[in-house]
Amino acid sequence: MSKTFRRKLDLKAGRVDMSHGAGGRAMAELIAAIFKDAFGNELLEQGNDQASFPTPAGGRMVMTTDGYVVSPIFFPGGDIGSLAVHGTVNDLAMAGAKPLYLSASYIIEEGFPLGDLKRIADSMGAAARAAGVLIVTGDTKVVDRGKADGVFISTAGVGVVPDGLALSGDRARPGDRVIVSGSMGDHGVAIMSSRENLTFETEILSDSAPLNGLVEAMVTAAGPHLRLMRDPTRGGLAATLNELAHQSGVGFRIVEDHIPIKRQVAAACELLGLDPLNVANEGKLVAVVAAEAAEALVAAMRSHPLGADAAIIGEAVEDDQRFVQMTTGFGGGRIVDWLAGEQLPRIC
Amino acid sequence: MSKTFRRKLDLKAGRVDMSHGAGGRAMAELIAAIFKDAFGNELLEQGNDQASFPTPAGGRMVMTTDGYVVSPIFFPGGDIGSLAVHGTVNDLAMAGAKPLYLSASYIIEEGFPLGDLKRIADSMGAAARAAGVLIVTGDTKVVDRGKADGVFISTAGVGVVPDGLALSGDRARPGDRVIVSGSMGDHGVAIMSSRENLTFETEILSDSAPLNGLVEAMVTAAGPHLRLMRDPTRGGLAATLNELAHQSGVGFRIVEDHIPIKRQVAAACELLGLDPLNVANEGKLVAVVAAEAAEALVAAMRSHPLGADAAIIGEAVEDDQRFVQMTTGFGGGRIVDWLAGEQLPRIC
Amino acid sequence: MCLAVPALVTELLPDNMAKISLDGVSMTISVALVKNVAVGDYVIVHVGYALSKVDPDEARRTLDLLDEARGVPLAVGAAR
Amino acid sequence: MCLAVPALVTELLPDNMAKISLDGVSMTISVALVKNVAVGDYVIVHVGYALSKVDPDEARRTLDLLDEARGVPLAVGAAR
Amino acid sequence: MKYVDEYRDGDKARALAAAIAAEVRPDRSYAFMEFCGGHTHAISRYGIEDLLPKNVRMIHGPGCPVCVLPIGRIDDAIRLARRPEVTLCTYADLMRVPASGGLSLMKAKAAGADIRMVYSSLDAIRIAEANPERQVVFFAIGFETTTPPTAVALKTAEAKDLKNFSIYCNHVLTPVAMRAILDRTPTPDEPPIAIEGFVGPSHVSTIIGMEPYRVFARDYRKPVVIAGFEPLDVMYAILMLVRQVNEQRAEVENQYIRAVRTEGNPVAIDLCDEVFELRDSFEWRGLGVVPRSALKLRDAYAFYDAEKRFTVETQPAEDNPACECGAILRGQKRPADCRLFGTVCTPETPTGACMVSSEGACAAHWTYGRFRHHQTDAGLRKSA
Amino acid sequence: MKYVDEYRDGDKARALAAAIAAEVRPDRSYAFMEFCGGHTHAISRYGIEDLLPKNVRMIHGPGCPVCVLPIGRIDDAIRLARRPEVTLCTYADLMRVPASGGLSLMKAKAAGADIRMVYSSLDAIRIAEANPERQVVFFAIGFETTTPPTAVALKTAEAKDLKNFSIYCNHVLTPVAMRAILDRTPTPDEPPIAIEGFVGPSHVSTIIGMEPYRVFARDYRKPVVIAGFEPLDVMYAILMLVRQVNEQRAEVENQYIRAVRTEGNPVAIDLCDEVFELRDSFEWRGLGVVPRSALKLRDAYAFYDAEKRFTVETQPAEDNPACECGAILRGQKRPADCRLFGTVCTPETPTGACMVSSEGACAAHWTYGRFRHHQTDAGLRKSA
Ligand code: SF4
Ligand code: SF4
Ligand SMILES: [Mg+2]
Ligand SMILES: [Mg+2]
Ligand SMILES: [Mg+2]
Ligand SMILES: [Mg+2]
Numbered sequence A, B: 001m002s003k004t005f006r007r008k009l010d011l012k013a014g015r016v017d018m019s020h021g022a023g024g025r026a027m028a029e030l031i032a033a034i035f036k037d038a039f040g041n042e043l044l045e046q047g048n049d050q051a052s053f054p055t056p057a058g059g060r061m062v063m064t065t066d067g068y069v070v071s072p073i074f075f076p077g078g079d080i081g082s083l084a085v086h087g088t089v090n091d092l093a094m095a096g097a098k099p100l101y102l103s104a105s106y107i108i109e110e111g112f113p114l115g116d117l118k119r120i121a122d123s124m125g126a127a128a129r130a131a132g133v134l135i136v137t138g139d140t141k142v143v144d145r146g147k148a149d150g151v152f153i154s155t156a157g158v159g160v161v162p163d164g165l166a167l168s169g170d171r172a173r174p175g176d177r178v179i180v181s182g183s184m185g186d187h188g189v190a191i192m193s194s195r196e197n198l199t200f201e202t203e204i205l206s207d208s209a210p211l212n213g214l215v216e217a218m219v220t221a222a223g224p225h226l227r228l229m230r231d232p233t234r235g236g237l238a239a240t241l242n243e244l245a246h247q248s249g250v251g252f253r254i255v256e257d258h259i260p261i262k263r264q265v266a267a268a269c270e271l272l273g274l275d276p277l278n279v280a281n282e283g284k285l286v287a288v289v290a291a292e293a294a295e296a297l298v299a300a301m302r303s304h305p306l307g308a309d310a311a312i313i314g315e316a317v318e319d320d321q322r323f324v325q326m327t328t329g330f331g332g333g334r335i336v337d338w339l340a341g342e343q344l345p346r347i348c
Numbered sequence C, D: 001m002c003l004a005v006p007a008l009v010t011e012l013l014p015d016n017m018a019k020i021s022l023d024g025v026s027m028t029i030s031v032a033l034v035k036n037v038a039v040g041d042y043v044i045v046h047v048g049y050a051l052s053k054v055d056p057d058e059a060r061r062t063l064d065l066l067d068e069a070r071g072v073p074l075a076v077g078a079a080r
Numbered sequence E, F: 001m002k003y004v005d006e007y008r009d010g011d012k013a014r015a016l017a018a019a020i021a022a023e024v025r026p027d028r029s030y031a032f033m034e035f036c037g038g039h040t041h042a043i044s045r046y047g048i049e050d051l052l053p054k055n056v057r058m059i060h061g062p063g064c065p066v067c068v069l070p071i072g073r074i075d076d077a078i079r080l081a082r083r084p085e086v087t088l089c090t091y092a093d094l095m096r097v098p099a100s101g102g103l104s105l106m107k108a109k110a111a112g113a114d115i116r117m118v119y120s121s122l123d124a125i126r127i128a129e130a131n132p133e134r135q136v137v138f139f140a141i142g143f144e145t146t147t148p149p150t151a152v153a154l155k156t157a158e159a160k161d162l163k164n165f166s167i168y169c170n171h172v173l174t175p176v177a178m179r180a181i182l183d184r185t186p187t188p189d190e191p192p193i194a195i196e197g198f199v200g201p202s203h204v205s206t207i208i209g210m211e212p213y214r215v216f217a218r219d220y221r222k223p224v225v226i227a228g229f230e231p232l233d234v235m236y237a238i239l240m241l242v243r244q245v246n247e248q249r250a251e252v253e254n255q256y257i258r259a260v261r262t263e264g265n266p267v268a269i270d271l272c273d274e275v276f277e278l279r280d281s282f283e284w285r286g287l288g289v290v291p292r293s294a295l296k297l298r299d300a301y302a303f304y305d306a307e308k309r310f311t312v313e314t315q316p317a318e319d320n321p322a323c324e325c326g327a328i329l330r331g332q333k334r335p336a337d338c339r340l341f342g343t344v345c346t347p348e349t350p351t352g353a354c355m356v357s358s359e360g361a362c363a364a365h366w367t368y369g370r371f372r373h374h375q376t377d378a379g380l381r382k383s384a
């Protein structure tokens, strides 16, 4: 883009207005000043409405997308920009893929501070570099005030699964072990603690992180014994295990005492009447692995910083009802169900 | 997905509420009832958070994304669902790619009618089938009322460019011919005519259409003589030609009388004080082609239904100022510039 | 300034409003400022109001005046 | 019903409000319903209000009562 | 968490389970009602049923203010929220409760009503202060526990001279409901009401103390043990009930001595007396109309009464006649005995009161306990 | 488009161009001002400059109401829009006009002010009817053309008894501004004001007729030819001006006979007389303060006057001193003579009045004509 478009945006006090989305020079300026530097890579610089890259050699490809509408946009431990990279990288990694390329579609509410937009784009670019992926193409739309909530980002990603690796939610078999890579509920509690209408405070940070490095170590350690992985995001561990139970046609039995949960997360859930197993994570995974490889896999995970608290929490069982059952720390048994409705503070 | 999740959504009077985005059973039901059938294909049915498909053999790959925030959501000649396919398919096709796979990220405002959502998803699915692409993965988020505008869709797409074909916005050379595939401004005028606050009426339909079939015919006809293609969407023909001029480092000279513009589009622009060259298209392309292949290319385009009105409108010229100049129908000359600010009705 | 377009009155509506048409584009405007507007008239439309009627005879006469200039050979290249 | 949690009072604030802490989670609540709340007290917190103080001696006594049941061998499998 | 974790200890639970098993008489069965949803929740969530002898049966009572709120009152709240000038503030628990016509507060919000979820009644005060042009109505529900916070909010609004704040009062009374259950005369084709004692309310009792339960011991000869909500509290209270039954005692005992005083909380009691008075009668979902079982604002506070400010007139709304909530709440039936359970009626699509919140008997069984049903009775209900 | 396309015919244009070329005297030059932005736009958009002999020079006048509105009045409008109770309705043309402090209506809207773009003053009435709780202010601008629609809106509001509608009146008068240009005494170091005749307003004249221009012919000896906005109209009017100059006549002629009557539009004139009266003076961007050049609401309609309802007090705001608009509007300089042109000052970031709307002299040159500059003078302004 030639310097004709390069004009100083007021990143301190300026705001996005409708002209920044109208396809004219103001939009070109916005993209040049905010996104090009933040994401900077040769593929993006092509400046076409699409990015072109060599077809990967071999393997299978995977593609995923997620919309990011997190509120607040900046939260303890991350922001919507880094989250939009981690979430999509993780969905690719969960298939055992090496994440390669991301696209980023920004929907921005008129009035959004340009400085915040730059901060988000920079964070997104940094997260992509840290995860080893390139943001190769993007889009920017501006909508009237009151027709969005600051900024939404939809990220899509593609990656390549090495030949011979086949992970899928339908591959859990009775006897397989269920592993989580670390403590549950950190992201959701961090987000709730930063919401204006909930007046509690914690030092919990979101666990938002890219899991592709951890996954690489896991694939190396467990090879074909690894059945599947999934990141327990919205709906938390409970939703993920129920999904997997239905996909694989098995039940799960897990042990409450084996599930890592931080003290403050447990306390926040207690105050708000929530179950930490329903609370979202953004840097954790659930893996199902053949029993014989479980211990080795956990050991390998623990030697990666993002798997330091990895633990076997249970196993898959035969169950035509596909229940997720849990032995409580108290010694009883119960179902771990999907959350009904939205996750909200309860009084009773 | 087992029938446990299959519950009758009230598609007649029901509305999306926050529980449909919370990662629980209500969300699974929504996806099952609305998206699975509409998009139905085996890759989507995998039910993972990502879709897996064979790595294409040979060629180069392209990836693109666009956010769709069109208002109104249903407009003459299309809706946000079909548009979200056409726009992304077209961005892939503009690189000469065969579009293969799409992802769809829905951001839905609480309260959106379920019936409308189904209509949009069905339209999106039908558009994908007509364009020969698969929607392989998706995501649904629900935001509070007043924090979105009905529904936004961000679509990403990947495709493969055959070996030997290299189209890019920087490849126009002086002497090359500029071709448009049909009349300019139909989409923008159709959208404006359906806006509540603008009280005019026309029978103009949006031109929203997938151009990959036309592009295939063009590549066959012009082969390596074809330099580049671009779809003149936001900002219209004026923005596209200015972008291309800057990317290629050339000027363009076009002839107003050669640019196809429908009578009603011209009239609507006259009433509103707009220039049809700034008005968006969603089923048209601009191509730049070596002079010697221009006539043959236009002939090939005209034999395709979406190129019936194709016309050579001008040529690339040497110009270190990268101006897009136009000979007016009246006989004078003028610059065709980017639109400053947003496209709005003018009184003067 | 004062963007305005001549358009055909196709229908008179209550409250001094009228429907106009311009090459297939129709719009509802106010005719409160012009007396005796009738269907078939052309009016000059500005910000949703008719400002005056177009006089077809005078329009013809203007074109005739323009035509007077015809026949004079075009001095190609002399412009500027 | 009546979800409530015992939490430590860490600070008294104006207007009958107080800051409480539960394992690193803090919150500002009303102590308008409980007399003589002091920093260091544990209070039962419900919908942002303290309902009563926790009596540490009685808490200890409850645990002692529970411990009385210890030593009795667990009838494994007898449950249900 | 201090005063929490100690009462969730698995080893002590097993010891207590053994003690209960040792003390129950094998030749008879025991049936106790835990009135409170909090107890129901603890029993389900911690799997206490698995730790109890087979001949000790827990009956899940109506002690969830969300569950027992009749549909008509939710309809009223939706009508209030739909008024263009009104912002309705509600505890989140109420959002999904089904109202007439397939509605709920969540759906009404989706359809455009201005409904805000609050954690505390003081949040509603803050919203009223921040939006002086709006009429902020606080949807007050709850037993004696949640009533004093509503009273504080009212007094705060008065002190701040807030003109745009009012209360839609739905506070109900625990002991009256307990009596209503015992007072029912079963119809000839109904099983008898089998309650032999109560696990008494935990946090309700922090407010009202022990006195209000004496009537059950004295007049009905039913032992009552006030118990905390932690699982060891519940188990110990059951042990205390077993002992009373075995010893043929009927007393009001207090297991939750660390938080409940005999006299309750006099500050809260006095404040509630000042602000509220008894309604002549009130409808309870599952129990029907119960005389003098609920509160309304006194005339002195009529200004803050949303029912007066907006002239709310509750329309009667029918429950699904196939719903067995009433019998379940009286211990005459179990959730799985209802033919709607798990098919038509689930936590996502609750038909009756007991499925509405996770503390309802049916919801607790569905959410935490239905695997037992399949283990023991797999053929019965394949579709669940 | 009937009555449009006929007047855009390229063949006729070339014939007319030849006629003009034939009639101009090679030994002298001609300088005419087209007062109206509509004419400026037509000249630029259709490339009429390319069709005129080199010795006919068009001076682009101040006839764009958006361009000449002083910054202080936009500041006022933003202050109005920022009032929490106010919804400001504006023609879209004003949205991007720069105000003080880097603001504009578009940016004020982005920052939260309730600003709606309307196509017609009647849209503002509709918005006021639909939002009775809002104070709807119509930001009225325009010359005599756009003034009667504002008057109709006011009378409509009166008829509908709309209490929440008011008008922020910025209507200005064409002939007064034309006089102000001619009346200026150039300073010693200024080039003379070279206007030899006017292409007279097109749609303004449909309202005011021909009479108000007589003064220019009679007192200033400047020919005036009222012309339509189509390119052939403009060219023919130029031919008529060339003829008057050649024949040393100074008359008011009407090229736009199909729409302009000698007496104008009496209905509109009477209505405006009823509603508006002259302001003592008004500031024009580029021209400075001009006495009796603008309108305000009469006292009888004070109720509808936003300046009275909200006590607007316009603060003076400085234009960039490097801006050459004034000299450009008087024909003393050309856009490219300004050192800000195309660098600091572009249509996206307009510094002066002439760059504000596409009808301003500088914006028209930038948007449609700057290639000429590069053709003839390529070295001068590489950065543009
Ligand atoms: S399952 Fe539903 S319908 Fe049946 S008793 Fe329980 S709440 Fe009522
Ligand atoms: S270019 Fe800009 S600053 Fe210069 S005279 Fe024109 S409007 Fe004024
Ligand atoms: Mg995904
Ligand atoms: Mg995801
Ligand atoms: Mg995932
Ligand atoms: Mg795009």
Ligand SMILES: [Mg+2]
Residues within 6 Å of the ligand: A049, A050, A138, A139, B064, B065, B066, B088, B091
């Ligand atoms: Mg794209």
Ligand SMILES: [Mg+2]
Residues within 6 Å of the ligand: A049, B066, B087, B088, B091, B233
């Ligand atoms: Mg696109």
Ligand SMILES: [Mg+2]
Residues within 6 Å of the ligand: A065, A066, A067, B049, B138, B139, B140
């Ligand atoms: Mg997703």
Ligand SMILES: [Mg+2]
Residues within 6 Å of the ligand: A049, B090, B091, B094, B230, B231, B232, B233
């Ligand atoms: Mg494109």
Ligand SMILES: [Mg+2]
Residues within 6 Å of the ligand: E080, E081, E082, E083, E084, E085, E086, E087, E088, E113, E114
């Ligand atoms: Mg309301």
Ligand SMILES: [Mg+2]
Residues within 6 Å of the ligand: F080, F081, F082, F083, F084, F085, F086, F087, F088, F113, F114
């Ligand atoms: Mg305002």
